[in-house]
Amino acid sequence: EFIEKSAKPRTTSAxxxxxxxCRQAILRVGSAEAFKPFGEPMALATSLFDQTRNExxxxxxxxxxxxxSSLTADATPPAFGYSTRYAIPTGTLKVLRVNGVDEDxxxxxWEIVGGFLxxxxxxxxxxxxxxIVSDATKFPPVFVNMxxxxxxxxxxxxxxxxxxxxxx
Numbered sequence: 001e002f003i004e005k006s007a008k009p010r011t012t013s014a015x016x017x018x019x020x021x022c023r024q025a026i027l028r029v030g031s032a033e034a035f036k037p038f039g040e041p042m043a044l045a046t047s048l049f050d051q052t053r054n055e056x057x058x059x060x061x062x063x064x065x066x067x068x069s070s071l072t073a074d075a076t077p078p079a080f081g082y083s084t085r086y087a088i089p090t091g092t093l094k095v096l097r098v099n100g101v102d103e104d105x106x107x108x109x110w111e112i113v114g115g116f117l118x119x120x121x122x123x124x125x126x127x128x129x130x131x132i133v134s135d136a137t138k139f140p141p142v143f144v145n146m147x148x149x150x151x152x153x154x155x156x157x158x159x160x161x162x163x164x165x166x167x168x
Contacts, residue, residue: 016136016144022046025151029159045155050134052151056143057130058094064140066096067131070124074116082111082118086125097128 022045057065071086078085088095096103098110099121110119119125133139139147 016139018046018049018136021136021144021148021151022049024148025155028148028152029155041155044158045151048151048154048158052154053134053147054093054132056147056150057132061096062130062140062143064138064143065093065130065133067092067129068126069129070126071117073123073125078113078116078118083120084122085113085116085118086127088112088115088117089127089129089131091132092129093132094130095127096130099126 019042022042025045026041067089069089071089074085074087076085077083094103095110095112095117098106098117098119101109110117110121112118117125117127136144
């Protein structure tokens with residue numbers, strides 16, 4: 001006898017927490033029984049959470065994760081190609097725009113090289129970035145939904161890879 005359990009999606013941001021998002025992702029994949037060979041489902045989901053959150057954040061230009069800052073040039077100029085380098089702010093996931101030049105329209109105006117932004121633009125540099133937002137209460141519903149679905153997909157792929165065919 002198979003009884004399908006489904007959780008009502010929560011719509012309020014107050015329900016946003018890492019454990020709630022993980023719980024919803026687990027519910028989309030299957031029963032706790034299905035997870036048995038892989039250990040504790042919550043531990044598995046939690047271990048994939050940060051990486052998955054950062055991937056979903058980096059995939060789109062999310063308004064809630066967008067940060068604008070002014071940077072001052074680093075004392076050390078780049079070895080070649082550009083005149084100036086700027087340290088990328090801590091917690092930056094992706095540089096979207098530099099002095100109004102979009103990542104997609106950037107033809108040799110700027111380049112990211114190992115934690116630094118290399119460019120010929122002069123100080124102060126205005127950058128728009130996607131920052132890592134770790135506070136789940138700040139996630140809008142559409143982001144929570146995408147994150148939950150993406151996490152569920154990762155969990156199911158993990159489980160599919162681990163399935164060992166029955167012996168003879």
